[in-house]
Amino acid sequence: MSRIGKMPVVLPKGVEVKQANGTLSVKGPKGSLELNAHPDMNVVIDGGELRVERPSDEKEHRALHGLTRSLIANMVTGVTDGFAKTLEIVGVGYRADVSGKGLTLNLGFSHTIDYKPVDGISIECPNQTTIVVSGIDKQKVGQAAAKIRGFRPPEPYKGKGIRYQGEHVRRKAGKTAGV
Numbered sequence: 001m002s003r004i005g006k007m008p009v010v011l012p013k014g015v016e017v018k019q020a021n022g023t024l025s026v027k028g029p030k031g032s033l034e035l036n037a038h039p040d041m042n043v044v045i046d047g048g049e050l051r052v053e054r055p056s057d058e059k060e061h062r063a064l065h066g067l068t069r070s071l072i073a074n075m076v077t078g079v080t081d082g083f084a085k086t087l088e089i090v091g092v093g094y095r096a097d098v099s100g101k102g103l104t105l106n107l108g109f110s111h112t113i114d115y116k117p118v119d120g121i122s123i124e125c126p127n128q129t130t131i132v133v134s135g136i137d138k139q140k141v142g143q144a145a146a147k148i149r150g151f152r153p154p155e156p157y158k159g160k161g162i163r164y165q166g167e168h169v170r171r172k173a174g175k176t177a178g179v
Contacts, residue, residue, distance in 0.1 A: 003066075004065075004066040004069055004070060005052055005054070005062075005065035005066040005068070005069045006065075007069065008049045008050060008051050009049070009050040009051075009052075009069065009072050009073045009076055010048065010049060011048050011049065011050060011076060012028075012076070012080050014028055014029050014080070015027070015028045015076055015079060015080060016028070017045055017050060017076075019043055019045065022036060022037065022039055023035070023036055023037075024036075024037055024043055024072065024075075026072070026075045026076055026079055027079065028076070028078075028079025028080050029079065029080065030078070030079050030080065030081075030082050030136050031078075031079055031120075031136045032079065033075045033078060033079060033136060033137060035071055035072065035075060037068050037071075037072075038064050038068065040054070040055055040060075040061060040064065041053070041054060041061075041064055041065065041068045042054070042055070043068070043072070050072060050076075052065060052068045052069040052072065074138045074139075077138075078135075078136035078137055078138055079136055082134055082135065082136050083134065083135060083136070083137075083138045083141045083142075084132055084133065084134035084141065085132075085133045085134075085141055085142065085145040085164065085165075086130065086131070086132050086133075086164070086165035087130070087131040087132075087133070087145060087148060087149060087162050087163065087164060087165065088129060088130060088131075088162070088163055088164075088165055089105075089107075089128075089129040089130070089131070089161075089162050090129070090154065090159055090160055090161060090162075090163065091107070091108060091152075091158075091160035091161065092160075093106065093108060094106060094107050094108060094129070094152070094160070094161075095128035095129065096125050096128060096129070096130075096131050097125060097128065098123060098124065098125050099114075101116065101117070101123075102114055102115055102116045102117070102123075103115040103116075103117070103123050103125075103131065103148070105148075105151060105152075107151060107152040107161075107162070108152070108160075113151050115147070115148060115151075117133075117144055118140060118144065120135050120136060120137055120140055121133060121134070121135040121140055121141065121144045122134050122135060123144075131148060131162075133145045133148065145164070148162060149162045149163065149164065154167070154169040156169065156170060156171055156172040157171070157172055157174055159171060
């Protein structure tokens with residue numbers, strides 16, 4: 001039995017879950033999300049708890065069991081607390097600024113990079129070298145943060161670029177003078 005799949009998802013107060021036509025919708029204080037769960041997975045709603053059950057022990061059903069439960073748990077967490085990823089900018093002259101709903105990045109190129117986030121994602125810059133990407137959908141938050149990081153990933157020699165907060169960048173030794 002899947003250790004993740006068999007755990008129930010506890011629904012906090014203020015979260016409403018509805019199931020209709022194979023679509024599971026979760027509504028909470030921060031917004032609402034929908035999931036088209038696999039038709040073989042059975043979602044059972046018991047008052048303040050939600051469980052995912054699988055029809056058999058086939059390999060595909062075992063894989064879908066934990067996945068479905070994790071997706072539903074992320075939806076519940078998203079509509080109650082939300083998700084956020086923090087990015088750090090390292091490099092002389094590298095900086096970020098929020099302009100309107102978008103993000104303007106100066107990353108050492110001859111031009112600035114303008115990034116417009118998808119709906120449901122908000123971007124903040126507490127200072128010029130920190131970017132906070134937040135929203136209720138964990139997948140969209142992660143994808144937006146990865147996209148921003150992809151504009152200038154950290155390089156191994158000086159460590160310049162955009163990195164996740166707490167990310168360790170392995171450094172390489174540069175050239176040494178010949179003897």
